[in-house]
Structure formats: structure tokens, C-alpha cells
Amino acid sequence: MTSIPRRDFLHGSAVLGVGVALGSYASARPAGSEPGYVFFDRAEAAFVEAAVDRLIPPEADWPGAREAGVPSYIDRQLAGPYGEGERLYLAGPIRPGMPGQGYQLGLTPAQLYRTSLAAIGEALGQRGLDFAAAPAGEQDAFLTNLERGRLRIADFPSSIFFETLLANTIEGWFADPAYGGNRDMVSWRMVGFPGAYAAYLDLYTRHGLHFTRPPLSMMDAGPHHHGAPADPSPRGTPPARHTHP
């Protein structure tokens, strides 16, 4: 199938080295620091930043996806093993499937973004639309077109890219802040999810309890290993939460 320009493959594989170096959340940047993108170039980043902020927009009380760090979450994902298709079966032949057969492109997520963002850049250029600066209504209209597959990207409909972008945006919004999105655990506070540490044995039978403990991230405590069952070491008490801004 693929009519992906060779440049993109080279680009995609050059990125893999970065992914390995980046590693997992252990080396994640502290929440709050401004992203230096490792995968997106400037034009790509401008589109993604504006687009995710329409998918999950800011309000008076709750920031949107951009302020929550979702663009840098996606950037790091694409620069890492996910972007490289670490857990994706990529062997051919590549054939268009039925919806129930799932994703059938031979592209890694990194390649999918590269190819799609290039095609989107071209389409925006033809329309003379500066997406990042456009009014919300125009941005939404363009995103809706992507969602409905009205733009052709290489040989596939833009809906495939849109669905990936939407899924990644929701991931970044709700994933542990260790991954660079969900800054200050904003999404968890917004819905009332207490986060990574939990032991509700004494609480779950208090039906309807209004549980207000602020959430905890994986980064909020050091590892607290459990001993073997015979070992009487204390276990499982969530540490007191750091004050959050």
C-alpha cells in the first residue's frame, strides 16, 4: 500500500533513538515545566496544541487539554516505544478492513502523525487557514471534517488520524501526570478520581460517601514494597498528599 514519502520513514526511525533514551515516566519532566518538543516540529506542535484544546477546551474553572500538558504527553508518547509501534502488528499485506477488524494501516503511530500532520498542513495552506489563530467555530468545523473522514491523507481517510488524536488526547488528559499530561492532576480533581494510591477496604461499604481526599499521583510517594505475607511490615496506607497548587 503505503505511499508514505521515504522521508517520513527516516524521520520515524530517527525518532526511535530518542524514545529509548527517554525511557518511562521515571525520567519524566517535572509537571509544570514548559515542553521542549522532541517529536513535533513547530508547525505540527501549533496544530496539535490548538486541536487538543478544542477536543477538551478550557473553561473558567477547569483548564483545557493544552494547559494540562496533553501536547507534550502526545509528543513524548510518539517519541517513545508507543510511537514506534512497540505493540503493534505491522506485517503485511496491508488491506483495508471492515470497521470490526480495527486499525489496518501499516503505519506506526509516529508515522501516522507525521503523514497526517503533513497532509493537514497542506490542506490548511490551500484554504489559507491559520488553524491555531482561527476562531473556535472554524477550528471545530475543520476537526469535524477530519472526524468524518472528509480529508484524504495518503490513501486513507482522515478519520483514522482523528480517532487516534482523540484517543491520545483523552489518555494524556486522564493518565498519571508522570506522563506529562494531566498537570496538577487536573482531570482527576475535575471528576473526583483519587488517583494512583488507594485502599478503600474500610470505606467501600460506606455507601454514597462523599470522598474528598485530593488525588495522588504515582510520583507522590516513593516505592513502598510489601513484604511477604508472613512479614508484619506496615502496608498500604496512602501517604499524606503534598499540597497542590
Added chain:
Amino acid sequence: MAERRRPVDVVLVGMGLTGAILGRELTQAGLSVVGLERGVWRDTVPDFQSPGMHDELRYAVRQHLHQNPRLETYTARNTDDQEALPIRTLGSFLPGTDVGGAAVHWNGQTWRFLPSDFVAHTHNRERYGAEAVGGDLTVQDFGVTYDELEPFYDRFEYLCGIGGRAGNLNGTIRPGGNPFEGPRRRDYPNPPTAPAYAGALFANAALALGWHPFQVPSANMTAHYTNPEGMTLQPCMICGFCERFGCEHFAKSSPQTIVLPKLMESPNFELRTRAHVTRVLLDRSRSRATGVLYLDLASGREVEQPAEIVILCSFGINNVRHMLLSGIGTPYDPRTGEGTIGRNYTYQTMASVTVFYPETVHTNQFMGAGALGTAIDDFNGDNFDHAGLGFIGGAYVAAYSTGARPIEYHPVPPGTPRWGLAWKRAVRRHYNHAAGLSVHGASMATRGNHLDLDPTYVDAYGQPLLRMTFDFPENDVRMANYITARTTEIARLMGGEIVVPNDRSTPYSIVPYQTTHNTGGAVMGSDPKTSAVNRYLQSWDVPNVFVQGACAFPQNPGYNPTGTVGALAYWSAKAIREQYLKSPGPLVR
């Protein structure tokens, strides 16, 4: 040339749940056993510990404990006239990998099948007539009865420390348990879970309609427990990171917490990890296995492990693939109905109902555990009269609280846009004010649904992928929709504002997660023309090969499989120990 290792009595292909049980039983019988596992070693400490384990993205979304489809996947299609395409990213089901298998990251909902489920063909024909099991359906009896399996269910439940309340103790029906279950000779080893909020709301509504709610039997511990192997487990903390996660608290039954450490102590046992089995080796007669061939993934070398007995423990559908790749038995042909390997592949027919509450009702679904749920069994199996309904089989209905991890769980009512401000506000409004009821339905075998080898796509080692041809049969769609309607009646009494039934949509899609209850394909039975293995899970064609797992189910009843998988493993192990070893050869003629 493959490197040849010293012959042993038994080689186990896969070291998940059934591998660990068979290994334990057979080393205790004095046999030398080698366990081959394609994945790596892992244990509660350090591998399942906080803070790393409570990572929804890594484990639940990126599926880091599951089989990596880049190495090995399946192809799928709905019908024979379509082209199967590879499952490029796992969705509908999530087979495990590494030591402990899927039983590391399972939920722990541990059910028995009904007595009538084991004789589904005979029972339904006698009660509803030949046409009830006719047409496209290829429903069969298991070849083993509930009464025969009861002691082995009991053994598995005590191994796992299941928390529950007997509903039928030696024929006496006891309130608070499942009154429809087959008789059990003693109660569960541990007390039942207490209902979570969603479960309590469901139980009250179900009671008001005259149904019989009870707590789902749970492999998440409800008390400190030392099992008959001497392994000690601790009470579940209800942390909400269970399904798709390893348990950090020694509180979920998994091979690592219930039996594997004892097996590892045995001088008769050797575990080899990163040993990817590629085929079972047969002699010229093709009726005797001489051992297995595997790839040592560390060195890249091919290794032959000779053995007197080969036991497939690599997860149901993977066992079917091993049989097809090795030429054990005759592949099933859906056109002629002949052959048995790949026949009667079935799944689980899931539907659901969501209840949305006012903002004053905090459902706290994040306070969860894999098997924390309240269920009714009034609509399962043949617990209700099917006359005039146009289907056989049924479903249990349960309100589960398995942990509302928000990437995957953020329910919104129908009509909500998929993104944008309205979506964001709806997520905020409903996240902690909703409850769901699952309809956990049976899957009846048909002539068309089956497994075989894909003619086109191969795994990372160059072997053909397993091809799955499956769609939900008419029978099961009618069943699911009937029971979803009954469930909706209950849901309307649960005090919510909006009740949303989600019927069983068709065709089957590999995209949304449903269950990892892939069943059938190498089914047990009493007729070698319609079953791949006999009642002891012994291959009819190659009698020194035994095939464990849910591939043995001729069709899948409306329950999770592992209670029965565990019972069958003990049942089969006993037959090997007490009958096969005395006179190696077919146990049934």
C-alpha cells in the same frame, strides 16, 4: 539441527494457571517435569509493586502484561466469505504472557457452571425439543457431569481461597447465596465480599422484582487465608487496580500466590522462561508425541525437549493453534462439518445497562476490586423457562465495581458529543454518579464459527497466525437482548435519572474490550467425531497429548471460565496420575 535436551516425563507448554496446577500435581506424583514459558519470570515482589503498578496507561491501555501482538496475534473475520485480517492491536480480548499467564491480571470472578450446562444438548433437547438445539447450532454435552467435577471445583476454590456464600449446600438452598447453583458439598473457604454501593442499589431493585441477588464468588481475598498448599494470602484492600494489573498485596489468587512457589521448590521441576514453543513433535505414526520444539529466545537457538507426555497449557485458543501447527488431529472444515480441531469456537455474549444518577449520589465506583460485584442468576442457563422465547442459554446479571480508572471509564449519556466542552462537562457531571450492570451471556456453538490457520499472515517467528471466524449467532443475540430487557426493568428501580440499555450489537468487532473468555476450538466430549479431546482432556488422536484450558468447552455457558478451567485441570491431572501412568494409552475407547 536443534539442540536436544535430556528427556523428561512431562513437558508443559505455557506456565500460566493450568501449567502451574499440572506441574504441581505431576511433580507430586514423582514425575520429572519441564515447564516452558515464552515470557519472563515475575513475582509479586518486586514486579507488581507500587507506585509503578497503579499505572492505568501502561497496564490497562498499553497492555504491558498482555501478549504483544507484534510478536504473535490472531486474524479475524465474521464469516467464511470474508478475508481475515490481523488483529494489529489487541482489543476485544487480552491473552496474557509471562509466568502466571492471564491469571496474574484477571479479575477473579470465579464461577461454577450449572449442572445443566454440562449436558446442554441433552437437557435442552429433552425440555424444548430437537429444534431448540437444531439448525445452525452445534451444541454438545461436555462428556463430564457437574457431579463428577464437584470435588475438583471444590479443590480449585480452596486453592484460590474464594470468598462467597454457598447457595446450595448438599441440596439445601441457603438465603444469600446463589440458589440456582449445583449442590456443593461444603461452603466457600472465605466469606463473601460485602456489596459496594452499586451492588446494594442493584440488590434492592432485584429483590423488589422477586429475583435472588448474591455476592459474586471472588478470588480477591475477603480474609487472611492459608490454602491447602500452605500459601498465605491477605485481605484485598479494594484498591481499584485489579483487572489488567498484578496484585501488590498478595490479595488476588494467581499462580504466584497460590501454587507456583511450591512447584518451584520441587527438585523434579525445571522452569525455562523465554522458551517459545513452536510445535509438538510427533513420531511417524502421528499418533504419538515425542516432545516439543521451542525457540530459546535468549540465544535464538532451536531446542528439542523430548518427553513422554506433552500438556498444552498455553491458553485455550493458543492450544488450538499448537494442535493445528503440529498436525494433531484433523482440522475442522465448516463446509463438511468434519474434523475437530478448531470446531465449536465460542466466546462470551456481553451486553449492559448503564444507570445515571443525580449529582447528589456518589457511586464511588473507583472503590473497586476485580470480582467485587452483586449478581443474579435467575436468567442464566435454564434457570428460567425458555418456552416460546426462541433461544437457549442465558446470562448472569451483575453490578460490578472493578475500579473506575478514568482513561477507560468515563460514562456519558447518549446524545453527548464525543469531544468538546459539552463532552467535558458531561464527563465531569457523570463520572462519579453512574453505575453499570453487565449481562454476562452464554455463547452457543454454531457450524460456521471456528478456528483454523491463516493462509497469509505469520507471527514474528514465521509461523501462521490462528484465524478466527466468529460472529454472534442469532440465538445469542436474542438471548442477550431478552435479558438486557429484564435487566433494564431492574435498572429502572435503582433510583437513577437515565437508564441506558446497550443491547448486543453485531457484527462481532475485535475493537472494544469484551472478555478474554475465548472458549472452544478443541472441545471435550464422548465422540471423537465431534470432539478433539476426551473427557479427561486427552487428545483422541495423540493420546500422550493433553490439552488444558477453556478450549475444551463445547460451548460457553453464561459464566466466566476459570472456575471450570481450574476444576478441569485437577480432574485431568487426577486421570493422568491414577489411570494414564498405570497404562499409558487412550483413557477412553
